[in-house]
Amino acid sequence: MERPMSNTNVNTHFWVDRSDYAQTHIKTTELPQALSDGQVLLKVDRFAFTANNITYAAVGDMIGYWKFFPAEEGLGTIPVWGFADVVDSNCEGVEVGERFYGYYPMSSYLLAEPGKIGKQSFTDVMAHRLELPIIYNQYIRCSSDPSYKQEAEALQMVLRPLFTTSFLLDDFFADENFFGANTVVLTSASSKTALGMAFLLKNNREGREQDYKIVGLTSEHNKAFVEGLGCYDQVLTYDQLSQLDASQPTASVDFAGNGQLLADLHRHLGEQLKYSCLVGVSHWDQRGGMSEDVPGPQPQMFFAPSQAEKRLGDWGAEGFQQRLHTQWVGFTGFVSDWMDIEENAGQAAVESIYQKMLSGDVNPSKGYILSL
Known part of the structure; x- marks a missing residue:
């Protein structure tokens, strides 16, 4: 049964041109006049914006990120992680006033x-959304989330989705015995997902x-920023790639x-490169395939939801969340010493x-929280 909806009838969106990400559009659409049976309306409060969100755009067609929140023809909604409050509900079990963490559109x-x-x-x-990965379709009730702290919402928005990928990457490589490598090289080492993985690789190495x-x-x-964090055994600039030891399985x-x-x-590592993993595209404007004559293994895209589903099957939902939570607590303690959160609205x-973020003109020690 439909019933009238309260509060608003207009939804404001931040959409981008899917053929030219620098072109953006503020659009409004009409919300339905009534909620159908089983529906809820959430007002998006705040969300984080990181280089990971640029990756969602860059591989949006390949992986399906544009499908979560459909936009007008030729335009797209970049998904973000944040918090929203239920402002209307026609669904038993989800009440007005409840707050949920999850995957939202850049919309109101x-x-x-x-x-x-x-x-x-x-x-x-x-x-x-039915055919899309479940990890992106779940909304976590703040009142029941053991990792939730109101005062730490900003860190959760900025880092938790990235750290979950870091956690799954660390687990994947350990599960595969690092493909026989004794050196792990991370590009874009200042990116938050890379830092999370490096932190876990270092902390878990002894065991x-x-x-x-x-x-x-x-x-x-x-370089100086990355070296100062102490997560890496060696930090090289891109121009110093030739200094990487090419005699070691990597x-x-x-x-x-x-x-x-x-x-x-x-080319530098040749046959000593045992596995080539693709995760993000922070240098999205320089992305592109390699020629087929490049030596070494074929690069493999890492799709975090696949590893998550494997471990959910191995450990169960509770076991998965407990392992993630344990590592998350250590990581948030680490980042709180150096990360500066900047909040902007409008x-x-x-x-801006x-x-x-699109141009790469951001300080790696900053985390950005936004609201429309």
């Missing part, structure tokens, strides 16, 4: 259809049978998405931070 509202409603979460079962060296590749501008994790850099890394502020 999200109309959702909760399914699999439990004490800790619900899954949005809107028809267009593992496989010993390994952790090497970070970064820009000259960020695995690479590419967070940069720079095709030329990856090709240079393959359409102009969202546009978006363009900065």
Whole structure:
């Protein structure tokens, strides 16, 4: 049964041109006049914006990120992680006033259809989301989330989705015995996902049978910052790639998405490169495939939801969350010493931070929280 909806009838969106990410559009659409049975309306309060969100755009067609929150023809909604409050509900088990952490559009509202409603979460079962990875469709109830702290919302928005990928990467490589490598090279070493992985590789190294060296590749501008964090055994600038020991069996994790850099890394390491993992595209404007004559293994895209589903099957949901929570607590203690959170509100502020992130003109020690 439909019933009238309160509060608003207009939803404001921040959309980007899917063929030219620098072109943005503020658009409004009408919300339905009434909520259908089982629907809820969430008002998006705040969300984080990081280089990871640029990756969502860059691989949006390949992996399906544009499908979560459909926009007008030729435009797209970049998904973000944040918090929203239920402002209207026609769904038993989800009440007005509840706060949820999850995957939201860069919009003022999200109309959702909760399914699999439990004490800790619900899954949005809107028809267009049913075939998309469940990890992105779950909304966590703040009142029941053991990792939630109101005063730490900003860190959770900025880092938790990135750290979850870091956690899954660390687990994946350990599960594969590092593909026989004794050196792990991370590009874009100042990016938050790379830092999370480096932190875990270092912290978990002592308890593992496989010993390994952790090497970070970064820009000259960020080298001192990365070295100061102490996560890497060696930090090299991109211009110093030739100093990387090519005699050792090595695995690479590419967070940069720079095709030329990856090709240079393959050529330098040759047959000693045992595994080439693709994760992010922080250098989105330089992304591109490598020529087929480049030596070494074919680069493999890491899709975090696949590893998550494997471990959910191995450990169960509770076991998975407990392992993640334990590592998360250590990481938040680490980052709280150096990360500076900057909060901005309004359409102009969202546009400004978006363009900065797109151009790579951001300080790696900063985390950005936005609101429309």
